[in-house]
Amino acid sequence: LFAQECTFLKGCVGMEHLPAHPLVEVAFAGRSNVGKSSLVNALTGRKTLARASNTPGRTQEVNFFRLGPPHSDEAALMLVDLPGYGFARAPQAQVERWTRLVMAYLRGRSALRRVCLLIDARHGLKANDLEVMGMLDSAAVNYQVVLTKADKLGPTVARATHATVAAAVARHVAAHPDVLLTSSETGAGIPELRAQLAALALP
Numbered sequence: 001l002f003a004q005e006c007t008f009l010k011g012c013v014g015m016e017h018l019p020a021h022p023l024v025e026v027a028f029a030g031r032s033n034v035g036k037s038s039l040v041n042a043l044t045g046r047k048t049l050a051r052a053s054n055t056p057g058r059t060q061e062v063n064f065f066r067l068g069p070p071h072s073d074e075a076a077l078m079l080v081d082l083p084g085y086g087f088a089r090a091p092q093a094q095v096e097r098w099t100r101l102v103m104a105y106l107r108g109r110s111a112l113r114r115v116c117l118l119i120d121a122r123h124g125l126k127a128n129d130l131e132v133m134g135m136l137d138s139a140a141v142n143y144q145v146v147l148t149k150a151d152k153l154g155p156t157v158a159r160a161t162h163a164t165v166a167a168a169v170a171r172h173v174a175a176h177p178d179v180l181l182t183s184s185e186t187g188a189g190i191p192e193l194r195a196q197l198a199a200l201a202l203p
């Protein structure tokens, strides 16, 4: 699947703008600056498909990317890059608006098959991550925790963080039991995540 074409479809600033389409959606959620847009780029092998930047609050819309054979919706997938929650270098009112939009999308989108919940491997689970996990548990939305920026940690610390996060995730009913350790910089863990997501696009 990830060898197929990937194209930007639409960016949305409100729930009423979300596109209707026949594809299964996989969303990338997480705190600002955790590496959501970079992960979409790493998965699709495109450096600038989703705009990434060092400024938290880069992604300001719900961005839809169609992945799959151009002329057939079978075995195609919609990747959805979300604005971050938590800290962002933007006015408070705007951050609150993005957070409301992200939560509404996560809770109320029927096409949503899986959420990749990104956690910076250096920081682990924060209070707002746990809040989102609780919300997804109660809405019965399937999610998988993906640790990012593994290249910034040594292997011993990375293993320890992975074990701690995996133990916490095991207590959440809607969470996929596998926690992946990834780096968009080195490509570590990317083939494994591709394999997990590709399975969701199968008819």
Ligand code: GTP
Binding pocket: 030, 031, 032, 033, 034, 035, 036, 037, 038, 039, 051, 052, 053, 054, 055, 056, 057, 058, 059, 060, 082, 083, 084, 085, 148, 149, 150, 151, 152, 182, 183, 184, 185, 186
């Ligand atoms: P918002 O859209 O603002 O919520 O951020 P985001 O979660 O989309 O993060 P983005 O992909 O824009 O990345 C934020 C910063 O982290 C950028 O400077 C990236 O280059 C950097 N980054 C992302 N992934 C990795 C990674 O795996 N390793 C390293 N070293 N840096 C990364």
Ligand code: MG
Binding pocket: 036, 037, 038, 051, 052, 058, 059, 081, 082, 083, 084
């Ligand atoms: Mg982004």
